[in-house]
Amino acid sequence: ETGVTQSPTHLIKTRGQQVTLRCSSQSGHNTVSWYQQALGQGPQFIFQYYREEENGRGNFPPRFSGLQFPNYSSELNVNALELDDSALYLCASSSPLTSGSSYNEQFFGPGTRLTVL
C-alpha cells in the first residue's frame, strides 16, 4: 500500500448532481494530482495541486474543480454531473523535489468509483 487514501470507495449519483471526492496524501507529500479513468481506458490527468495552488490542468471543463488544504489533503468537486463522468477517480501524491533528485514518484490511491445514472 502507498499510504494514499481516498474516500468514498464507491459512489452513485444522478445526472445534474454535484459530488466531492477526497484524497489524503502520503505523509510528507505536498503535491496531489487527480486522474479520471473511464472504463477500459488509461487514466487522464485532471489537475495537480502544489502547496494549495493549482499547478497544471488537463483538458477538463471548469465544472471539475479542486482544493488542497494546509495538511495537503485534497478534494475533487464535480458539478452538474453527466453520464460520461462515470469513472474511477484516482489521486496521486508526491514529495517535494530535493537536492540531487530530478524526479519524485507519484504514489496512487485505490480510487473512487463514481457511477452517474
Next chain:
Amino acid sequence: AQKVTQAQTEISVVEKEDVTLDCVYETRDTTYYLFWYKQPPSGELVFLIRRNSFDEQNEISGRYSWNFQKSTSSFNFTITASQVVDSAVYFCALSEARSNFGNEKLTFGTGTRLTIIP
C-alpha cells in the same frame, strides 16, 4: 502533444510462458520520463519502473525486464516465466521533465490486459 500507444488490448498466455507488452510513445520534448504501472483488479496503480530519456540501458528486475529504444520511440516490457499473479492491466506512461518541479502530469496509454492461464 504527448501520446502513448499500447496496441495490444488483451493478451493471454499460459503460465510460465514469456510475454512482451509493447509501448510506443510520441513527444516533442528532448527530456522526458517513461513509466510502467500495473493495475490489479483492486484498481490501485502500482509503480513498476521509471526510465529517463537519456538512459537507454535495458533494465532487469527479477522476472521483469524493460527494453527502451529511443530510435523507435518504444519502451517494451517483458515478463519472463509468467505467473498467475501477473494477471492485471498494465499501463505505459510518459511525463515531461521540468527541472524545477520533478513530478509533472503523466500521459497514459490505454493499457494492455494480461491474463495468465494456469
